[in-house]
Amino acid sequence: MAELDLDSILEFTIQLAREAGAMIKNGQERRFASGASEDQKLNSVDLVTEVDKDVEKFITEKIMAAYPDHKFIGEETYHGQELTDDPTWIADLRSPIDGTTNFVHGFPMVCTSIGLAVKGMPVVGVVYNPFLEQLFSAAKGRGACLNQGTTLPCTGDRPLASLGEALIIADFGSRRSNPQYKSKMDTMYIVGATPEIGGKMAHSVRILGSAALSICYVAAGMSDTYWEIGCWPWDVCAGICILHEAGGAAFGTKSRPLDGTVDKEMLMGRKYFVIRHISPTETETTFEAQQRLAKEFLDCTD
Numbered sequence: 001m002a003e004l005d006l007d008s009i010l011e012f013t014i015q016l017a018r019e020a021g022a023m024i025k026n027g028q029e030r031r032f033a034s035g036a037s038e039d040q041k042l043n044s045v046d047l048v049t050e051v052d053k054d055v056e057k058f059i060t061e062k063i064m065a066a067y068p069d070h071k072f073i074g075e076e077t078y079h080g081q082e083l084t085d086d087p088t089w090i091a092d093l094r095s096p097i098d099g100t101t102n103f104v105h106g107f108p109m110v111c112t113s114i115g116l117a118v119k120g121m122p123v124v125g126v127v128y129n130p131f132l133e134q135l136f137s138a139a140k141g142r143g144a145c146l147n148q149g150t151t152l153p154c155t156g157d158r159p160l161a162s163l164g165e166a167l168i169i170a171d172f173g174s175r176r177s178n179p180q181y182k183s184k185m186d187t188m189y190i191v192g193a194t195p196e197i198g199g200k201m202a203h204s205v206r207i208l209g210s211a212a213l214s215i216c217y218v219a220a221g222m223s224d225t226y227w228e229i230g231c232w233p234w235d236v237c238a239g240i241c242i243l244h245e246a247g248g249a250a251f252g253t254k255s256r257p258l259d260g261t262v263d264k265e266m267l268m269g270r271k272y273f274v275i276r277h278i279s280p281t282e283t284e285t286t287f288e289a290q291q292r293l294a295k296e297f298l299d300c301t302d
């Protein structure tokens with residue numbers, strides 16, 4: 001396969017995400033105007049709308065026309081198969097709106113998230129929220145930015161000594177009935193309401209309802225960490241590319257080596273703890289601080 005031109009792929013992906021985002025926004029206006037609400041439900045809290053289906057068709061057709069030899073991983077084509085080394089687009093093709101529950105309610109944390117992985121590593125990522133007009137984008141080695149102008153992180157050069165100073169994003173997710181959910185809630189409680197990690201309770205815990213946006217807000221430095229169990233690769237691939245390019249780090253479970261590498265297994269693994277760029281101090285590099293805080297957090301999870 002020919003050498004990939006990441007700059008032109010990034011440009012293509014930004015355009016695609018903007019158009020898909022416009023479809024999502026227009027779709028919501030139509031939907032609210034007509035009162036239509038017959039959504040297919042994967043379960044009572046996992047919704048797929050008509051707008052999802054239109055966007056899905058649009059995204060797949062555009063990518064297939066532009067990059068006919070690339071592969072896809074998304075719900076429709078994803079049957080637990082392995083992610084190969086080949087250029088693979090990772091986007092939610094069954095339900096391309098990320099933050100579908102928010103979308104249904106008119107809560108503006110909604111985006112489309114499109115990533116490309118090569119050799120199992122995210123190399124291009126675009127996350128676009130058409131309601132807040134926030135476009136996060138990155139390609140490997142090119143840095144990450146907001147609205148194609150502001151370099152990420154955009155919140156200054158800040159240290160983070162302990163998770164007691166952190167604004168943490170977590171989420172309920174869509175599977176609410178298994179024991180894992182209970183332990184997830186326990187972890188959120190430990191972090192948010194007890195001084196068990198970092199000696200202090202965290203500044204607070206936020207739930208946004210979109211995994212892709214949550215990771216981008218960490219990349220931007222607007223939040224310090226995001227933790228979720230159950231996300232699919234298409235919820236995180238684009239965001240992880242953006243996070244890495246912004247100097248952030250992503251970790252899997254506590255049983256995985258805390259080396260910050262994102263390989264195929266990690267990308268398909270569904271458990272993620274991501275942390276923003278941290279300014280180095282005299283005693284710790286950026287990565288040492290990220291690793292230490294990730295370990296502190298993951299040690300209080302199952």
Ligand code: 2AM
Nearest residue numbers: 098099100171173174209210211230231
């Ligand atoms: P969705 O809006 O496309 O359903 C909420 O936790 C975030 O994680 C959303 O981005 C949601 O995507 C995604 N998500 C989807 N399935 C999930 C699952 N089984 N567990 C946790 N998060 C999930």
Ligand code: CA
Nearest residue numbers: 095097098100
């Ligand atoms: Ca979705």
Ligand code: CA
Nearest residue numbers: 092098099235
């Ligand atoms: Ca999703």
